[in-house]
Amino acid sequence: MFSDFFKIAPKGFLGVDIGTFSIKVVEVSRAGKRRKLDNYGEIQAEALYEKPFRTFEQSTLTISRQDVVRSLNAILREARIKSRQAYFSIPDFSTFFTTFSLPAMTEEELPQAISFEAHQHIPLPLREVTLDWQIIEKGGEPGAKITPFKILLVAVPNEVIEQYQVIAQDAKLELLSLEAEVFGLARALIGEREKKETVVLIDVGARSTTINIIDQGILKISHSFDTSGNDLTNLISKGLNLDYQQAEEAKKKYGLTASEDMKTREAMLPLIDLILNEIKKISSSFSQTEKTGQKEVQKIILAGGTALMPGLAEYFFKELQKPVVVADPFANIYYPPILEKNLKAMGPNFGIALGTALRGLE
Ligand SMILES: Nc1ncnc2c1ncn2[C@@H]1O[C@H](COP(=O)(O)OP(=O)(O)OP(=O)(O)O)[C@@H](O)[C@H]1O
Numbered sequence: 001m002f003s004d005f006f007k008i009a010p011k012g013f014l015g016v017d018i019g020t021f022s023i024k025v026v027e028v029s030r031a032g033k034r035r036k037l038d039n040y041g042e043i044q045a046e047a048l049y050e051k052p053f054r055t056f057e058q059s060t061l062t063i064s065r066q067d068v069v070r071s072l073n074a075i076l077r078e079a080r081i082k083s084r085q086a087y088f089s090i091p092d093f094s095t096f097f098t099t100f101s102l103p104a105m106t107e108e109e110l111p112q113a114i115s116f117e118a119h120q121h122i123p124l125p126l127r128e129v130t131l132d133w134q135i136i137e138k139g140g141e142p143g144a145k146i147t148p149f150k151i152l153l154v155a156v157p158n159e160v161i162e163q164y165q166v167i168a169q170d171a172k173l174e175l176l177s178l179e180a181e182v183f184g185l186a187r188a189l190i191g192e193r194e195k196k197e198t199v200v201l202i203d204v205g206a207r208s209t210t211i212n213i214i215d216q217g218i219l220k221i222s223h224s225f226d227t228s229g230n231d232l233t234n235l236i237s238k239g240l241n242l243d244y245q246q247a248e249e250a251k252k253k254y255g256l257t258a259s260e261d262m263k264t265r266e267a268m269l270p271l272i273d274l275i276l277n278e279i280k281k282i283s284s285s286f287s288q289t290e291k292t293g294q295k296e297v298q299k300i301i302l303a304g305g306t307a308l309m310p311g312l313a314e315y316f317f318k319e320l321q322k323p324v325v326v327a328d329p330f331a332n333i334y335y336p337p338i339l340e341k342n343l344k345a346m347g348p349n350f351g352i353a354l355g356t357a358l359r360g361l362e
């Protein structure tokens with residue numbers, strides 16, 4: 001799927017999301033005060049190679065480098081993307097997130113305290129990972145110099161970073177930086193309004209699902225697990241005795257709607273409920289760990305390709321009794337009106353690529 005508008009591509013930034021089953025690239029730039037979508041492109045792995053772009057074996061990430069580079073080049077060429085400055089997203093699955101509290105100290109003392117704590121929280125030797133962290137809560141009196149802190153620590157195996165560096169180099173892209181998918185997704189979907197709320201931001205892709213709690217614009221919890229769109233297709237395939245392609249079609253056509261084909265819905269429900277239970281568990285564990293103990297999730301945002309499933313948002317709404325919205329990452333971006341229908345239809349898939357690219361405009 002390609003688009004080519006704006007003949008002269010201005011200097012922009014690329015966001016590259018290498019998913020299990022598709023690679024998405026978005027190019028953005030600034031036009032005055034507006035953020036503008038210049039180009040986008042996607043290639044699905046199965047269309048070309050009949051195997052996924054990335055896999056996880058014993059929790060290590062393996063990317064089929066040559067296929068990815070070839071596909072990236074095809075997207076850049078077909079969509080006539082001129083920019084070469086790129087941000088890449090790293091799967092949440094291969095990123096290690098943890099939060100912990102630190103006793104009262106000054107901000108200057110944080111780096112040392114955090115690297116000491118990291119030893120106890122990261123299951124890998126620290127020399128094998130790259131660490132990043134942010135303050136998610138500051139205790140004490142407002143303005144006090146010495147306060148307790150709550151920290152979000154993010155660790156990415158160096159091996160994963162190296163894989164992306166090689167891909168960028170082979171695709172002749174200048175890798176500006178890498179970040180976990182959730183940060184791109186949040187940049188695209190957490191607007192002024194959501195920054196005042198407690199939101200569950202969910203990415204249901206082909207291979208993995210990530211559930212994030214974003215409270216007042218700050219990532220508090222991120223949890224990934226290995227159940228997602230492909231598993232739903234497999235369930236339909238087994239349950240209804242269809243081949244994979246037919247099952248995939250039924251999933252997209254009927255989804256969870258309670259109308260025409262209830263069998264598709266029934267086949268998928270055990271896994272849908274499993275995802276739902278994870279959402280409930282994570283939401284309530286968030287409420288419990290908050291100081292006040294009162295914080296409730298206010299809204300659920302669904303992203304990733306599976307968010308497009310007919311009836312999914314309605315089902316989650318019925319079960320969770322909270323507003324559930326399907327992500328529309330392009331809502332606050334300028335683009336030619338002619339693209340509206342397309343972008344609405346595929347928005348949920350492009351949240352990460354768009355948000356990752358938007359980093360260039362910050
Ligand atoms: N209309 C639809 N209804 C249901 N499922 C859909 C629909 N459109 C796409 N999907 C599913 O979305 C999944 C692809 O989503 P996405 O592009 O977010 O995955 P990915 O980023 O490649 O994978 P991952 O993030 O898990 O590595 C596939 O399982 C596909 O079947």
Ligand SMILES: [Mg+2]
Pocket residue numbers: 019020205206304
């Ligand atoms: Mg994905």
